[in-house]
Amino acid sequence: MIQYSLKCAEGHTFDSWFQSAEAFDKLAAAGMVSCAVCGGTKVEKAIMAPRVRPARSATGVKDDAQPTTEAPTAPALSTQNAELEQALTEMRRQVEQNSDYVGEDFASEARAMHLGDAPERSIYGEAKPDEAKALIEDGIPVAPLPFMPNRKTN
Ligand SMILES: [Zn+2]
Numbered sequence: 001m002i003q004y005s006l007k008c009a010e011g012h013t014f015d016s017w018f019q020s021a022e023a024f025d026k027l028a029a030a031g032m033v034s035c036a037v038c039g040g041t042k043v044e045k046a047i048m049a050p051r052v053r054p055a056r057s058a059t060g061v062k063d064d065a066q067p068t069t070e071a072p073t074a075p076a077l078s079t080q081n082a083e084l085e086q087a088l089t090e091m092r093r094q095v096e097q098n099s100d101y102v103g104e105d106f107a108s109e110a111r112a113m114h115l116g117d118a119p120e121r122s123i124y125g126e127a128k129p130d131e132a133k134a135l136i137e138d139g140i141p142v143a144p145l146p147f148m149p150n151r152k153t154n
Pocket of ligand 1: 008009010011012035036037038039040
C-alpha cells in the first residue's frame with residue numbers, strides 16, 4: 001500500500017491509500033480519485049515521497065478497490081469545517097423550504113403517505129431509531145438528515 005498526499009484543483013489537500021503507484025495512475029486517469037472536501041476529480045499528488053506500509057495479511061479481502069481517505073491534517077481542518085458548515089446550512093435551507101416539518105409524527109406521516117392515506121409531499125421530522133428501521137423495512141424511503149431540525153413552535 002502507498003499513501004499519497006493529494007491536492008485537488010481547488011487546493012484542498014488530503015491523504016489517500018492506494019494499492020500501488022500504477023493503481024493511483026489508473027484511478028486518477030479514470031476520474032475515480034476525488035477530493036475529500038469538494039469531490040473534484042482533478043486531483044494530483046502533492047508530495048512525491050510516498051510512505052509505504054506492508055500489505056495487510058492475506059484475508060482474501062481485496063481492499064484496493066476504493067482508496068481510503070484519512071483524516072485531513074490539522075491546518076486544513078478549519079477551512080474544511082467552514083465549507084462543510086456552509087453545505088449543511090444550504091441543505092438545511094432547502095429542506096426547510098421544500099418540506100413540511102411534522103416533528104415526532106414523522107414515522108406515522110411517512111407511513112400514511114406510503115399507504116396512500118395522506119397526500120404525497122416532502123416531509124421531515126424526527127423518528128426514533130426503531131421507527132426509522134421499521135419504515136425502511138417496509139420499503140418506505142427515508143433518509144437521515146445531517147442536522148437536527150428546528151422545532152417550529154407554531
Ligand atoms: Zn477539493
